[in-house]
Amino acid sequence: MSVGLEHYLVVSTLLFALGLLGVILRRNLLVIYMSLELMLNAGNLALVAFSRFTGNLDGQVLVFFVITVAAAEVSVGLAIIVALYRKRQTAHVEDLTLMKL
Amino acid sequence: MNALPWLILFLPLLAAAAITLFTGRGRALSAGLSIGAVAAGFVLSLIFIGCEGWRPATGESAVSWLAVGSFQVDFGLHLDGLSLLMMLMVTGVAGVIHVYSWGYMRDDPGISRFFACLSLFTFSMLGVVLAGNFIELFIFWELVGVCSYLLIGYWYERPAAAEAGKKAFLTNRLGDFGFLLGILTVWVTLHSLNFHDLEHQLQANGQALGALTTLAGLLIFCGAVGKSAQFPLHVWLPDAMEGPTPVSALIHAATMVAAGVYMLCRVYFLLDEPARQVIGWIGGVTSILSAVIAVQQNDIKRILAYSTLSQLGMMVMGIGLQAQKEAMFHLTTHAFFKAVLFLGAGSVIVALHHEQDIWKMGGLRKKMPVTFWTFLAGTLALAGVPPFSGFYSKDSILAVAIARQNYALFALGAAVAALTTFYMFRLVYVVFLGKERGEVPGQAHESPSVMLWPLRLLAVFSIIGGFIGVENVYGRFFSPGMGEEGTLEQLLAPFREAPAAASFGLLAVALGYLGARALYAKSAKDPLPEKLGALSRAMQNGFYFDRFYQTTVIRFHDFLAALAAWIDRWIIGGGVRFTHGFTELSGRALRLVQTGNLQTYAFLFALGVALVLFLALRQ
Numbered sequence: 085m086s087v088g089l090e091h092y093l094v095v096s097t098l099l100f101a102l103g104l105l106g107v108i109l110r111r112n113l114l115v116i117y118m119s120l121e122l123m124l125n126a127g128n129l130a131l132v133a134f135s136r137f138t139g140n141l142d143g144q145v146l147v148f149f150v151i152t153v154a155a156a157e158v159s160v161g162l163a164i165i166v167a168l169y170r171k172r173q174t175a176h177v178e179d180l181t182l183m184k185l
Numbered sequence: 186m187n188a189l190p191w192l193i194l195f196l197p198l199l200a201a202a203a204i205t206l207f208t209g210r211g212r213a214l215s216a217g218l219s220i221g222a223v224a225a226g227f228v229l230s231l232i233f234i235g236c237e238g239w240r241p242a243t244g245e246s247a248v249s250w251l252a253v254g255s256f257q258v259d260f261g262l263h264l265d266g267l268s269l270l271m272m273l274m275v276t277g278v279a280g281v282i283h284v285y286s287w288g289y290m291r292d293d294p295g296i297s298r299f300f301a302c303l304s305l306f307t308f309s310m311l312g313v314v315l316a317g318n319f320i321e322l323f324i325f326w327e328l329v330g331v332c333s334y335l336l337i338g339y340w341y342e343r344p345a346a347a348e349a350g351k352k353a354f355l356t357n358r359l360g361d362f363g364f365l366l367g368i369l370t371v372w373v374t375l376h377s378l379n380f381h382d383l384e385h386q387l388q389a390n391g392q393a394l395g396a397l398t399t400l401a402g403l404l405i406f407c408g409a410v411g412k413s414a415q416f417p418l419h420v421w422l423p424d425a426m427e428g429p430t431p432v433s434a435l436i437h438a439a440t441m442v443a444a445g446v447y448m449l450c451r452v453y454f455l456l457d458e459p460a461r462q463v464i465g466w467i468g469g470v471t472s473i474l475s476a477v478i479a480v481q482q483n484d485i486k487r488i489l490a491y492s493t494l495s496q497l498g499m500m501v502m503g504i505g506l507q508a509q510k511e512a513m514f515h516l517t518t519h520a521f522f523k524a525v526l527f528l529g530a531g532s533v534i535v536a537l538h539h540e541q542d543i544w545k546m547g548g549l550r551k552k553m554p555v556t557f558w559t560f561l562a563g564t565l566a567l568a569g570v571p572p573f574s575g576f577y578s579k580d581s582i583l584a585v586a587i588a589r590q591n592y593a594l595f596a597l598g599a600a601v602a603a604l605t606t607f608y609m610f611r612l613v614y615v616v617f618l619g620k621e622r623g624e625v626p627g628q629a630h631e632s633p634s635v636m637l638w639p640l641r642l643l644a645v646f647s648i649i650g651g652f653i654g655v656e657n658v659y660g661r662f663f664s665p666g667m668g669e670e671g672t673l674e675q676l677l678a679p680f681r682e683a684p685a686a687a688s689f690g691l692l693a694v695a696l697g698y699l700g701a702r703a704l705y706a707k708s709a710k711d712p713l714p715e716k717l718g719a720l721s722r723a724m725q726n727g728f729y730f731d732r733f734y735q736t737t738v739i740r741f742h743d744f745l746a747a748l749a750a751w752i753d754r755w756i757i758g759g760g761v762r763f764t765h766g767f768t769e770l771s772g773r774a775l776r777l778v779q780t781g782n783l784q785t786y787a788f789l790f791a792l793g794v795a796l797v798l799f800l801a802l803r804q
Contacts, residue, residue, distance in 0.1 A: 104791055107784070107787050108784050108787055108788045108791070109784070116783075116784075177782065177783045177784055178782065180783065181780065181781030181782055182781065
């Protein structure tokens with residue numbers, strides 16, 4: 085059995101859906117954060133797969149950028165979570181409903 | 186020389202501004218500024234007339250004030266015999282009354298405010314007199330009304346005074362509305378508001394206004410009806426007596442109420458025959474109506490107020506009879522003798538500690554000789570006894586009525602003359618002669634000389650005012666080229682030229698005097714109410730005009746106001762409240778969506794993206 089584009093895309097979709105479920109359902113901010121990373125990487129996987137099957141390097145270059153930016157984003161996001169935890173002594177989203185009037 | 190009239194006009198305004206801004210606490214300084222400004226105005230007027238004569242070379246000096254497209258309004262001074270004479274009269278009488286006010290108002294705490302208003306009034310009145318076009322005239326016209334409002338309500342802590350000021354202002358506004366419409370009519374048809382221009386246009390073509398001639402004349406007359414308190418808008422003037430007595434003398438007898446008559450003389454070329462008919466009859470009706478009412482008034486100032494109404498009616502009647510010069514003559518002499526009467530009344534009122542009911546006075550001749558004699562001079566002049574000034578001016582109007590063969594108006598005028606003599610001698614008998622009624626008149630004493638000298642001065646003018654003669658001064662403004670006559674000929678002229686009018690006038694005076702003497706020379710109280718019954722009560726209440734207006738015009742107006750308030754509250758306001766309520770309700774409903782939970786937002790976001798993708802990729 086040869087592995088085609090569809091297989092990669094199915095895996096990517098599954099990963100993305102898992103990530104989304106994690107974001108929507110998990111309560112802990114850190115876990116939500118990890119789920120977000122999972123979604124990003126699902127996107128990366130799809131890009132790499134497209135790049136491989138169209139013989140074009142553009143997708144791979146884009147993935148490098150995504151990884152770099154994600155790294156920066158993680159550092160900022162973690163810093164915010166730590167600051168939030170220090171302030172409110174919690175990292176659970178139900179307790180962080182300041183946006184409500 | 187050209188700057189002099191401008192200086193005369195603006196000096197009182199400067200005084201008013203200086204008093205308001207700087208000398209509010211300096212009582213004597215405020216009074217001095219105000220008196221100085223108007224006295225300087227009088228002296229400068231004399232100098233100007235002495236140098237330039239009654240027909241100055243520069244008939245008009247104007248600066249362009251505003252221009253909207255082709256519509257040009259100048260701010261200019263119209264200088265001819267008519268306005269110069271009025272300028273002299275206004276500054277002269279106002280100056281004398283200013284001095285008197287310093288005595289009359291001496292103990293009042295708000296004297297600076299009083300003099301500021303008085304100066305502002307003098308400025309506005311001079312503006313009315315000197316205005317060169319309708320817009321300017323209208324502005325000063327309204328300013329005069331404002332000053333009148335401020336001064337009637339000068340003792341604003343008294344509800345009656347505040348009400349009277351409001352009534353005067355609103356009634357005047359009613360007339361001014363018609364006046365403004367008249368001005369607009371003239372502007373629309375003739376495209377000019379300058380008096381010179383209009384006169385030239387109408388002299389060149391008498392039908393320039395076309396079908397609107399009568400309407401324009403009557404609308405402009407509406408302004409005079411309000412300001413000169415003619416029937417049916419006469420109701421404000423008697424109430425205006427709530428103001429201080431010098432104000433009544435200056436504004437509500439000598440100058441402001443005469444502005445309507447002056448304005449009609451200024452624009453007499455706009456009035457055609459039907460309009461003059463209406464004007465003559467309105468004047469006549471006002472005159473007889475208020476003379477009858479005056480017979481049964483018991484407040485010394487209200488008697489004089491109704492007398493003023495009656496004399497103003499006489500002047501307006503004169504205008505209706507095409508007797509502008511006679512009306513102006515009567516206006517001038519009336520200013521002198523009515524001022525002296527009001528100031529004399531003020532002197533009495535002060536001496537009796539602000540008692541105004543004539544049936545609580547009596548026997549004041551001995552206590553207040555100067556007031557008595559000057560008041561008597563004013564009374565004789567008003568009644569029309571030769572050779573006092575009132576005789577000549579009133580007789581000249583009656584003579585014109587005969588000459589125009591308008592016997593109905595002549596009869597009205599003669600009846601008014603008889604009634605005038607009657608109620609004035611009733612006043613003199615009750616207040617100055619006879620016995621003292623009660624304690625207060627017994628303790629009265631003569632007023633200080635700062636109040637007596639103005640009385641003496643004005644009394645002299647009301648005696649000799651007729652000598653200047655109607656033809657000598659006024660004839661030249663309205664029909665130049667008339668020969669001048671000597672003083673003696675002037676004095677005899679009424680008997681020589683119109684013996685019927687003069688003899689009927691004298692007969693009326695004699696009748697009025699004999700009637701008053703028979704009824705009031707010895708009576709302790711008024712015998713007329715018992716004899717006349719209901720009629721007397723009607724006269725005391727001014728024929729119930731106030732009550733009539735209260736139940737019709739004002740009630741209708743209140744109904745309209747209530748209706749408008751209802752519409753505003755429930756229809757316009759209801760729309761506003763509905764919008765507000767709907768917005769708030771939907772806001773409350775939508776707020777439930779905002780849970781503040783991060784994951785709800787993330788879920789909705791994902792749902793939204795899925796929806797967009799589904800819609801975009803459906804094809």
